[in-house]
Amino acid sequence: QQPVQSPQAVILREGEDAVINCSSSKALYSVHWYRQKHGEAPVFLMILLKGGEQKGHEKISASFNEKKQQSSLYLTASQLSYSGTYFCGTALYGGSQGNLIFGKGTKLSVKP
C-alpha cells in the first residue's frame, strides 16, 4: 500500500523546474506533501483531497489525478532553499480511519 515516488533523486540548478510524482495502487481520499531537510522535522506543504480541494502554501503547486491515483508536486524556478527530501503521504479514507502512509521520499538537491 506504500505509495511509489519518482524520481528517487533529482539534481537541479537554481532557476530550473522539477516535478515529483506520487502513485498509489489504491483509490485515495487525500494526498499530503511534506519537505524534510536533513536531521530536521518534516514541514507541511500541501494537501490535495478527492474532489479537487487543495490546502497549502500559495507558492506550491500540485495536482491530483483521481483516475490515475497519482499526485504531482511542481517546483518552479527552484531556489537553494528547496533542497531537501520530499515525501508524499496518502490516505485511503477520511474520518477516523484516515491515517497516512508515506512514500520513501524524493531527494532534491538545488545547486548554485
Added chain:
Amino acid sequence: DGGITQSPKYLFRKEGQNVTLSCEQNLNHDAMYWYRQDPGQGLRLIYYSQIVNDFQKGDIAEGYSVSREKKESFPLTVTSAQKNPTAFYLCASSDTAGYSNQPQHFGDGTRLSIL
C-alpha cells in the same frame, strides 16, 4: 509560539533497557502520532492517539508502547523487545482526530542509537 517539543534530541540505549521518548504539544491538537524513520524508508507509523486515554497500533507497533494521559503529552517507550531500535523517531499532531484532510505538525525528532 505553539509547536511540538521532543526530547531528548539524542538517546542511547543499552542492551535490555527500556527508554522513553518525550513528546509534548501546545497546539491543542486532538490527534498525536509516532513515526519511525530509517534511511531510505520514509516514515512508518508506530502508534497514534485520537483522544486522551485511547491509542491505536500503527504498522510497526511491536516492541513499542505509548500512553496518552494528557491531551498535550504522548510519550513513546522503546522496550527491550524492539531488537533494532536505531532510528530517527518523529512525533506529530493534527487538529482533528485522525482526519486525513488536516496537516500534521512534526517535532524535531529524537535520534536513538544502541550502545
